[in-house]
Amino acid sequence: MEVIIQQIINGLSLGMMYALLALGFTMVYGIIELINFSHFSVFVTGAFISMFVLEAMGFNALSQALTDERLIWTLSLTLLVTMISTGLLGVLIERTCLRPLRGFSGVTPMITTIGLSFILTTILMLTRGPNVLAYPNVMPDVRWKVIAVTYQLRELLLWAIAILLMIGLNILIKRTMLGKAMRATAADAEAAQMMGIEVNRIIAITFFLGSALAGAAGFMHGLYYRQISFAMGYMAGMRAFTAAVVGGIGNVVGATLGGLLIGLIEALGGHFIGVKWVDVIVFSILIITFVFKPTGLMGRLKVHRA
Amino acid sequence: MNIPRGNVLKQIQLPNPRHLFDRSSIAPLLAGVFLLVAILFPIINRNQRDIDAMTNAGLYVILALGLNLIVGFAGLLNLGYAAFFAIGAYTYGILASMQIQPQWSEAWVWLESIGFVSRISQGGGLPDLVRFQFSFWFMLPLGALLAAAVSVLVGVPTLRLKGDYLAIVTLAFGEIIPVIIRNTPTITGGPAGLTGVRTPSIFGITFGYNPLPYYYLVLFEVVLAIFIVTRLKYSRIGRAWRALRDDELAAGCFGIDHVYFKLLAFGMGSAFAATAGTTLVSKLTTATPEMFRLPVSIGVLVMVILGGIGSIPGTVLGAIILSLLQSVFLQEMSEWVQTFGRLINNPWLAKLQLAPAMDLVYGIILVLMMLYRRQGLIPETLRLTALRPEELKVEPKPEQRIELSFHPLNPAEAKCQLLTIEGLTKRFGGIVAVDGVNLTVNPNEILSVIGPNGSGKTTLFNLITGVIPPDQGCIIFDGKNITGWPMHRIAACGISRTFQTLHLFQNMTVLENLLVAQHAHLRTSVAGAILKPPRVFVEEHAAVEWAKEILAIFGNRLLPRANHVASSLSYANRRRLEIARALATRPKLLLLDEPTAGMNPAETYELMEQIRNLRNLGLSVILIEHKLQVVMNVSERVVVLDYGRKIAEGTPEAVRQDENVITAYLGRRASVTQS
Numbered sequence: 001m002e003v004i005i006q007q008i009i010n011g012l013s014l015g016m017m018y019a020l021l022a023l024g025f026t027m028v029y030g031i032i033e034l035i036n037f038s039h040f041s042v043f044v045t046g047a048f049i050s051m052f053v054l055e056a057m058g059f060n061a062l063s064q065a066l067t068d069e070r071l072i073w074t075l076s077l078t079l080l081v082t083m084i085s086t087g088l089l090g091v092l093i094e095r096t097c098l099r100p101l102r103g104f105s106g107v108t109p110m111i112t113t114i115g116l117s118f119i120l121t122t123i124l125m126l127t128r129g130p131n132v133l134a135y136p137n138v139m140p141d142v143r144w145k146v147i148a149v150t151y152q153l154r155e156l157l158l159w160a161i162a163i164l165l166m167i168g169l170n171i172l173i174k175r176t177m178l179g180k181a182m183r184a185t186a187a188d189a190e191a192a193q194m195m196g197i198e199v200n201r202i203i204a205i206t207f208f209l210g211s212a213l214a215g216a217a218g219f220m221h222g223l224y225y226r227q228i229s230f231a232m233g234y235m236a237g238m239r240a241f242t243a244a245v246v247g248g249i250g251n252v253v254g255a256t257l258g259g260l261l262i263g264l265i266e267a268l269g270g271h272f273i274g275v276k277w278v279d280v281i282v283f284s285i286l287i288i289t290f291v292f293k294p295t296g297l298m299g300r301l302k303v304h305r306a
Numbered sequence: 307m308n309i310p311r312g313n314v315l316k317q318i319q320l321p322n323p324r325h326l327f328d329r330s331s332i333a334p335l336l337a338g339v340f341l342l343v344a345i346l347f348p349i350i351n352r353n354q355r356d357i358d359a360m361t362n363a364g365l366y367v368i369l370a371l372g373l374n375l376i377v378g379f380a381g382l383l384n385l386g387y388a389a390f391f392a393i394g395a396y397t398y399g400i401l402a403s404m405q406i407q408p409q410w411s412e413a414w415v416w417l418e419s420i421g422f423v424s425r426i427s428q429g430g431g432l433p434d435l436v437r438f439q440f441s442f443w444f445m446l447p448l449g450a451l452l453a454a455a456v457s458v459l460v461g462v463p464t465l466r467l468k469g470d471y472l473a474i475v476t477l478a479f480g481e482i483i484p485v486i487i488r489n490t491p492t493i494t495g496g497p498a499g500l501t502g503v504r505t506p507s508i509f510g511i512t513f514g515y516n517p518l519p520y521y522y523l524v525l526f527e528v529v530l531a532i533f534i535v536t537r538l539k540y541s542r543i544g545r546a547w548r549a550l551r552d553d554e555l556a557a558g559c560f561g562i563d564h565v566y567f568k569l570l571a572f573g574m575g576s577a578f579a580a581t582a583g584t585t586l587v588s589k590l591t592t593a594t595p596e597m598f599r600l601p602v603s604i605g606v607l608v609m610v611i612l613g614g615i616g617s618i619p620g621t622v623l624g625a626i627i628l629s630l631l632q633s634v635f636l637q638e639m640s641e642w643v644q645t646f647g648r649l650i651n652n653p654w655l656a657k658l659q660l661a662p663a664m665d666l667v668y669g670i671i672l673v674l675m676m677l678y679r680r681q682g683l684i685p686e687t688l689r690l691t692a693l694r695p696e697e698l699k700v701e702p703k704p705e706q707r708i709e710l711s712f713h714p715l716n717p718a719e720a721k722c723q724l725l726t727i728e729g730l731t732k733r734f735g736g737i738v739a740v741d742g743v744n745l746t747v748n749p750n751e752i753l754s755v756i757g758p759n760g761s762g763k764t765t766l767f768n769l770i771t772g773v774i775p776p777d778q779g780c781i782i783f784d785g786k787n788i789t790g791w792p793m794h795r796i797a798a799c800g801i802s803r804t805f806q807t808l809h810l811f812q813n814m815t816v817l818e819n820l821l822v823a824q825h826a827h828l829r830t831s832v833a834g835a836i837l838k839p840p841r842v843f844v845e846e847h848a849a850v851e852w853a854k855e856i857l858a859i860f861g862n863r864l865l866p867r868a869n870h871v872a873s874s875l876s877y878a879n880r881r882r883l884e885i886a887r888a889l890a891t892r893p894k895l896l897l898l899d900e901p902t903a904g905m906n907p908a909e910t911y912e913l914m915e916q917i918r919n920l921r922n923l924g925l926s927v928i929l930i931e932h933k934l935q936v937v938m939n940v941s942e943r944v945v946v947l948d949y950g951r952k953i954a955e956g957t958p959e960a961v962r963q964d965e966n967v968i969t970a971y972l973g974r975r976a977s978v979t980q981s
Contacts, residue, residue, distance in 0.1 A: 035470045097673055112676040115669040116669065119673065122665045126663075279481065283481050286478045290475050
């Protein structure tokens with residue numbers, strides 16, 4: 001029983017990460033109906049940038065973990081720099097490679113993002129080589145045992161960051177003029193444009209937000225697993241994408257719930273069926289959702305597809 | 307159906323196709339030269355590594371041609387293509403190695419007698435085992451069949467998904483297969499892979515590790531593959547695929563069965579992949595699951611995109627360039643760069659390996675091609691230059707057109723109604739778009755349907771042609787109850803339509819548009835398309851002749867542009883092509899949805915005359931039209947719809963006076979002032 005609860009805890013931690021990633025997929029899909037494969041590599045880029053930032057502050061895999069208030073400042077600064085950098089990367093991608101293709105229906109922009117993903121991934125590989133890299137050691141390994149279940153500080157931190165970011169995003173989308181403009185663009189870009197909304201700006205902001213969240217997820221991945229690799233984006237990304245689809249692609253709340261669901265399925269499926277079958281389970285969920293309920297659990301914002 | 311075809315246009319020569327590669331006169335010559343070079347290559351260059359690199363390039367050509375068939379011809383983006391490559395490789399690999407050795411029993415005797423298994427004794431009182439040694443030549447087609455069967459199984463539930471969704475589903479499937487292979491080591495050898503696969507042998511000569519026999523084997527396969535895809539592309543089959551790719555809705559309305567043709571493309575492409583897989587594993591004598599993952603699918607896609615989606619020479623070129631870049635050029639360039647680095651004493655350059663940069667090259671090619679040259683290095687269709695004045699003068703004499711006859715009306719048929727619609731209803735959510743409409747069309751009649759915007763006219767057409775199923779009511783056409791039939795069957799029984807918003811097959815020529823329209827009347831099968839027996843020649847020739855006669859209805863508007871791509875036509879010519887395409891199906895009933903929309907008065911008048919001529923040729927027409935002048939001029943009867951209901955019916959004059967109609971068009975107030 002304890003093992004199962006432990007697995008649920010692990011699953012929720014994974015799920016938080018997938019949810020952050022899934023939000024980026026779902027926001028971009030909601031607004032321009034594009035499956036953005038470059039999101040995978042933006043996530044990995046986030047992990048690398050956060051590593052570079054920590055290294056610039058003098059941390060490496062063997063350094064002493066921080067235990068005083070400097071920890072909070074270090075993590076906050078890293079998170080901020082990472083999110084802004086990946087956000088800008090997202091805007092750059094949108095501006096240079098996707099905006100010229102606006103209006104091209106079908107798979108043309110999607111193929112472009114596959115290409116971008118290949119480019120970014122290779123560049124990341126060239127920076128530090130193809131091996132798995134040890135992530136700088138900043139977090140102290142604090143654990144609490146509550147009724148036979150172990151909680152780690154890293155996990156709680158991950159939950160806290162993820163939940164805060166999601167609440168922030170939700171407020172942004174639901175309560176601000178910007179959010180209203182984003183929702184209007186998602187519902188009908190042409191009509192939004194006629195109402196005086198600068199659609200291109202809204203799309204760029206959407207890419208910024210989604211990519212910033214992906215950067216945060218990359219940073220959290222590094223803290224949580226304490227190792228990163230240039231190739232980690234694909235598997236994590238496909239899970240997050242599955243989460244977005246299961247939740248109803250284009251639906252922000254759905255992406256969050258889908259992320260948690262996929263995290264739980266991965267942890268519990270790995271426990272009961274076997275870790276080596278997790279990929280098959282996740283991909284099967286993806287196929288089954290598309291075939292039987294393409295609108296996902298929470299429904300999609302837009303129903304019509306040409 | 308007996309169709310008398312006049313000898314009207316036999317004298318008229320269509321302008322020569324000026325396509326650069328496809329079917330032009332230099333294409334066979336070029337192909338011959340390349341083939342000769344390919345045959346002589348191992349004799350000129352005896353370097354075994356180069357021969358092997360060329361062999362691999364050939365395998366990529368086969369893979370790329372198969373993917374081009376799926377993505378380029380049928381327009382189905384498949385990101386899990388490598389899975390079918392794996393199916394071919396592992397099927398042969400398992401059945402031609404010692405991976406599985408079941409216990410010997412009598413059931414294996416017949417396989418032993420044809421040499422596919424042998425009996426090995428373990429000694430020491432242990433039972434004898436079976437050793438698989440299936441023939442390569444037998445497994446080559448079997449693997450292809452198996453891959454095709456699997457792809458059909460995968461395709462049935464997934465192929466109705468569109469574009470990006472289909473891409474993701476195939477990607478997921480493509481990732482599941484290698485994971486299953488990795489996780490079932492007893493059957494597949496797991497992550498370590500299969501080893502000791504038997505190499506092929508023919509006439510008692512075993513291929514072994516000599517690259518030469520593989521080179522010629524792959525060359526033969528490549529030639530066969532190119533032959534098959536070329537024959538298919540310009541046949542009834544290939545036209546159906548390309549029509550589906552360009553416009554799925556219109557393809558259905560012209561008699562093309564979506565499900566069948568998509569599955570056919572998927573299955574055939576997968577069979578190509580499996581053939582390459584079987585050959586590869588026999589050459590390498592080993593296979594690992596990592597050889598068949600997403601990067602391979604993407605790599606082959608990059609080849610197709612670089613060369614030109616849908617273009618056969620382009621695909622071949624793309625595959626050769628990229629596979630040689632990977633296996634030869636990048637390594638040679640690495641050596642040059644390293645030498646250069648040592649020369650200038652730069653340690654970073656001296657150690658630089660360019661081979662891992664292949665993904666970078668793929669990525670850059672994808673992005674650049676998508677941004678700047680989506681049609682690829684050798685585009686599938688070339689836009690033709692403007693016509694020269696003399697090319698415009700192919701107009702037949704006016705009196706000759708009358709000989710064109712669709713189907714002879716027999717007097718008995720003339721008495722009964724061609725189309726009867728009873729109580730037809732369609733709801734979209736809370737809106738009743740068509741509400742209990744009754745309608746009849748007599749043979750050889752032009753019936754106009756008019757009504758304000760949103761009164762359900764186009765929905766009525768969509769219901770008749772089966773684009774959407776009705777909620778209630780029935781449609782009886784030519785004595786058959788066609789209610790709820792799929793659109794390709796309705797098209798085949800003689801109803802044809804045009805679209806208000808143009809739905810042409812944009813990337814096909816004018817002539818091909820008309821040939822697609824005859825799909826339901828042609829019989830060429832896959833085998834027929836590839837082998838091209840005389841029967842197919844005759845059929846194709848007749849189809850082209852018929853298309854020319856249809857084009858001649860519009861004088862010199864379309865005929866000189868028969869080999870132009872539809873998207874290059876002027877607006878009015880596209881409208882004409884819509885009608886020509888509908889006529890090419892040899893319909894009994896023609897549905898015209900605002901044929902004169904956007905035309906100027908002169909063009910409208912010309913078209914009106916032509917519609918009237920159609921009736922004289924024995925056709926029945928339902929016409930949706932906003933220009934009342936057209937309606938009043940051409941139609942025998944007029945039906946008026948408003949909010950989905952039929953509010954009036956009668957001769958044009960009667961309808962014009964009708965109180966309800968005036969109310970519907972001008973609003974309540976106007977009618978009040980009138981009364």
